[in-house]
């Protein structure tokens with residue numbers, strides 16, 4: 012589904028990603044871990060098409076086609092969803108209107124008619140209940156005045172409504188208490204099926220107790236320096252990143 | 263003063279004001295003399311740096327006498343701003359048109375009359391009310407000198423009006439008319455009213471010069487909502503002067519909603535003249551093409567324990583020009599003043615012009631004041647957030663502009679008017 016080949020990317024001329032390779036298949040969950048500043052959010056942003064980042068080398072293929080020349084909205088309509096590490100507050104735009112517009116844009120791309128108002132409301136209510144957001148959130152301005160946990164749950168809510176084929180979660184678990192973490196994990200597990208895939212960026216292995224990854228990759232200084240199974244996450248939890256840094260710096 | 267205009271205006275004064283004589287004549291004559299001495303401000307005048315007064319007077323200007331012919335026309339429903347349940351007072355070419363107005367079933371506490379009528383029949387009722395002492399700029403003097411027509415509206419003590427009053431000025435002549443409406447309004451103690459002013463020209467491709475003056479005195483504990491609306495895309499020049507005097511514990515809400523206009527100059531002055539008075543000033547200017555809006559506000563904190571809150575938001579596209587000049591004066595005795603002002607702007611084009619100038623003059627020591635202005639494009643991170651959910655760039659921009667405007671629309675306290683503006687704005691920012 013997603014293939015990243017020798018990806019090099021920079022911001023304002025500063026190289027950040029320095030040769031990332033990844034192959035993610037349908038039905039898989041991959042976790043990406045790594046110290047702060049290693050480039051995890053950058054990788055997520057480059058996949059979703061944020062224009063601040065310049066791709067200097069390599070390619071990203073989604074379902075077999077390069078997406079590098081596509082706008083963020085075109086990637087989103089093809090089924091790529093990024094749950095942001097820091098969701099923006101957008102005063103004056105209600106969560107419901109925002110999601111209606113987004114879902115209908117995606118549906119249009121899929122050749123489907125827009126959902127009528129009744130079905131839309133029904134869908135929104137069903138999905139927001141899943142992440143235990145109160146009804147009132149639908150009419151509130153997008154993320155404005157939401158707590159950290161509410162913002163993260165709102166991201167998962169949006170993902171549940173848009174049903175992407177590739178879901179990327181950028182530290183959605185950071186700052187969540189254990190109950191909220193379970194809600195987020197449950198949301199992902201419910202969405203998960205044989206036709207879609209997830210990239211879970213996280214700092215802590217505790218999320219991976221609830222969302223079981225097929226692979227764990229460690230990003231360090233813009234490169235994957237280690238890959239393994241779920242046990243790698245446990246080792247990182249126990250020993251931190253220093254042993255990896257030492258290994259790399261020694262080379 | 264441009265000689266041609268001086269000649270014209272003198273002749274008009276002799277023709278229309280001189281024969282009236284009566285109680286008010288000597289005051290009008292004094293004001294006219296002061297106007298002639300003052301002259302039309304030029305570009306060097308501090309207050310007229312960005313808006314050219316003289317360019318408004320370039321072409322041939324006419325003043326028409328009151329005539330019945332133009333008054334028997336149909337008025338498009340759109341001009342009534344969706345205010346189906348309101349009293350409408352209509353002025354055609356500057357003169358009250360009773361047949362077009364809808365003033366049936368007035369509340370007992372509400373009295374509405376035509377200014378021309380009162381000037382003729384009972385000038386003594388007007389004499390003591392005209393001098394606001396709030397400005398003697400040239401165009402105020404000119405309006406004073408002519409007292410063409412307009413309204414006198416009195417709201418009795420304790421009278422709460424459920425329906426709004428709409429004062430609509432409609433130009434129905436293809437010539438460049440000079441019209442000078444004057445509204446003299448007073449709110450009694452603990453009364454409450456919403457007043458909506460709007461204007462339009464039947465000939466949207468021709469220009470008229472509108473020199474409007476609205477003076478409102480608000481007694482103790484009364485509440486005023488005043489909507490000043492320019493929403494028709496036309497060639498008119500609008501000079502709107504609004505002078506409000508607020509007594510203790512009164513509450514003033516003003517809304518400058520400017521969605522179009524070749525040249526609109528809003529001059530709003532509020533004097534907080536009793537302890538506990540408060541003023542909330544909202545403005546939205548959403549401009550495109552070569553539209554030009556000059557917003558000037560002056561809040562005079564003359565007494566202690568008053569507060570003013572001001573929020574003017576602008577969206578400037580194409581080669582439009584937006585000016586915001588917000589002055590706050592805190593007088594020596596006005597301790598415990600709270601005064602806030604903010605003027606954020608979105609510039610959608612490199613050729614749009616923005617001039618924003620806050621002015622604070624504070625002579626009391628125990629006050630809290632702040633002001634700020636900003637300008638920039640649409641926040642790229644907000645745009646990206648919407649795009650990342652599949653919303654196309656154009657739609658995303660429109661949604662964000664609508665959201666920016668919405669903060670002001672949300673303040674509109676008349677549901678029908680709010681709905682009308684929401685529809686108008688969402689049409690402008692149509693999202694597919």
Ligand SMILES: Nc1ncnc2c1ncn2[C@@H]1O[C@H](COP(=O)(O)OP(=O)(O)O)[C@@H](O)[C@H]1O
Pocket residue numbers: 022023027045046047048049050051052053054063
């Ligand atoms: N927009 C940006 N402008 C400048 N530097 C950036 C920007 N985004 C990321 N960086 C830099 O790139 C590096 C990687 O950041 P990031 O991808 O956020 O790391 P992570 O998510 O792994 O903590 C950091 O050194 C960060 O300062």
Ligand SMILES: [Mg+2]
Pocket residue numbers: 051052053096181182
């Ligand atoms: Mg990050």
